[in-house]
Amino acid sequence: MNYKEQTIRSNFKFFGGISILYGLLFAFCMYRNLFGATFLVYAIATVYVLDLFIRKVDLKIKKETKMYYMLIIVCGISTCITSNKPLQFLNWCCVIGLLIVSMLGQFFDKSNWDIPSYVVNSVILFITTIGYSFLSIKETENFIKREERRENKKVSFVIIGVLVALGSLLIILPLLISSDMIFRKVFESLTGWLSFEKMVPNIQTVLGILITALLGFVLIYGFFYACCRVDFSGERQRIVERCHPIIGISFSAVIGVIYLLYSAIQIVYLFFGNAGSLPEGITYSQYAREGFWQLVAVAALNIIIVMLCMYLFEENKYLKILLTIICGCTFVMMASAAYRMYLYVSIYHLTILRLLVFWFLLILALIMGGVIVSIYKKGFQLVRYIILTSVCGYLIFTMARPDYQIAKYNMEHIQDMRAEDLSYMIYGLSLDAAPVIAEKAYDYLSGDDNYNMKGQLYDYFRTIADNNEEIYFRKANYSRIKAKTAADVYIKEHAEDSIYSAYYYGDYEYQ
Known part of the structure; x- marks a missing residue:
């Protein structure tokens, strides 16, 4: 066991405690919300936690590592300003890759590494992280046992006090409930809210949050421990000798x-x-x-x-x-x-x-x-x-928001808008393109024979408006906000086109 490993294990209160807090933040940011504004919070938190850990094991942060940190944060920003799902997924992959590369550069001398060395060492670090993922749970268990031995009497006193209080409430509560009508109603509403029947629909959500938090906890601890555990300092042998x-x-x-x-x-x-x-x-x-x-x-x-x-x-x-x-x-x-x-x-x-x-x-x-x-x-x-x-x-x-640029280019260069051109922009592009479509697409549809395309546009913006009614912080996204604003303006300015939309015909048939 090297010095860095000993430092981690002997200071579990620090490393484990921060990892638990990171896990809770990870659950807040990522649970059923992989691409919202909290992705940036997750990126910044990951960089900050790794920075704390590195300094705790008495290592100086390298300039190259700081550069990779900045790129990770830019990935987080990129995710927050686009609605393009493939690019958002690639941002995830980019963050993971940058984390691995940044720690390889921080802990090891890569000056003599070739491409095979990079690939092999990255895979080794990834596999080692998985291998040590549940070490944090074992260390947590050992830490609790040590604390229980130290504070055994205090814990016993607390348990006794709680049991006495619960026994007393069996007598006191019925008296208080019968003495005041308002207190009785408040107490009944509280117990009703806490009832098992009320909590059953949320059990799945609670379990999901707990599992996500646990995942964040074990991964950040296991990843850093793996960085301290593996040894890439030796000279790696060439896979093949040089030929003539x-x-x-x-x-x-x-x-x-x-x-x-x-x-x-x-x-x-x-x-x-x-x-x-x-x-x-x-x-x-x-x-x-x-x-x-x-x-x-x-x-x-x-x-x-x-x-x-x-x-x-x-x-x-x-x-x-x-x-x-x-x-x-x-x-x-x-x-x-x-x-x-x-x-x-x-x-x-x-x-x-x-x-x-x-x-x-x-x-x-x-x-x-x-x-x-x-x-x-x-x-x-x-x-x-x-x-x-x-x-x-x-x-x-990604920061240029390619879907936005595509819609802008096509709107400026298409002479006669065809149905397939419009269909590609409203169905083939993400919400990044919505503001451009709202601003310029209607100029091509001035004729009376374009009612089908007018209906398509109205349905497109009506769907955007309906699907983005409540954009709260966790799921907030610059692209979604801009698209919602553009959709509301378009629907208001072209309300007469609602008669061409699928919504109108659906309502008419229903009536």
Whole structure:
């Protein structure tokens, strides 16, 4: 048992007590409410508790750890300002990943870690946390037993006093109840509220809250104890020994020649279409849309290939040149894929998947830039660069509220709104898009022949208004509040369109 473990066990009143308080706060924040405003409270509380624990075991908080703390809090903010469920779920995953990475950096020297070391050590820490999850319960039991031995007489006196009081009340209460009518009614209302029949419907809720609180308690204690327990200080052996660079040079040369030819074709036919001639019967728009996903896959695969070559083969200047050529061709492929998607969006407008593609290509380009630097700069922290680039890029993407931006772009670029365009924005996007739809969609529906679309819009905003009547703090969300405000204004301004809505026809048929 090392010093940090001994500190935790000998100070259970501190670590266990704070963990219990954290568990209660975790239940308040997360019980049946994974994506409300309290997600930010949970993120801040987690960072604060870990900070307290680290200082208690006499460790100084590293700058890198503070940076990860900030990213965790930004994830919490991101969850509070969007209603996009997939992005909110990814924020959860991002917080968990950042917690693991931050503690790995806080407790261990990662300067010589490669990608396999990061992956293996992260998995070990995750599994170790699960293994020590119920240690907190055992330590709590031991702590209670120790306290009972110390305070046994005091506890006995308290129990005796309570029993005497209960016996006295058997005589006193009937006298008080019969002496005052108002007291009798108040007492009857209290006992009725506390009756078993009244509490039965809430037993499930009570159990759910208790289980959620217990989960928060055991996880925060087990996670920190695992960080103190595991030992990653030893030098991890390479999974495979480095191979002779001739193998890598031969492989890279063949791949590089093919990529150079492919890149030349992209430059001639796609970027400068007038310079080349396409096969008969194929238009430039067809050529632009063809093969997009294959290009994205190859670009991502190239990053893996280059990193594997750097890991598997001995250092060689000719190998570096060939890997640089592959990287350069990958940039051309990513530019080609982005340009193809741009042409496609200009015709078929923007969707969340198409916007994700642009973001993914940008992140790939930034990662590839880091890979090129790592080829020539020994000691470059490539894994940390990839983590920070991916996380920061993702947070910028979520903070921009992509559904809002998609609706705004489409409203500004669609010339004639069709039913399928409107349906995608009101059914395919989250509530983030509601304010834009409320502000601009009606401009496309001025004609009398658009009554179906008017009815769709009215139903959309009526549903938003009805589903968000009571937004209290736990479930509060900036996106929901904005959508509710926009819906109320829209319903008031376009009340005459209620005759086209499903609500109206439903009421009419019922009558």
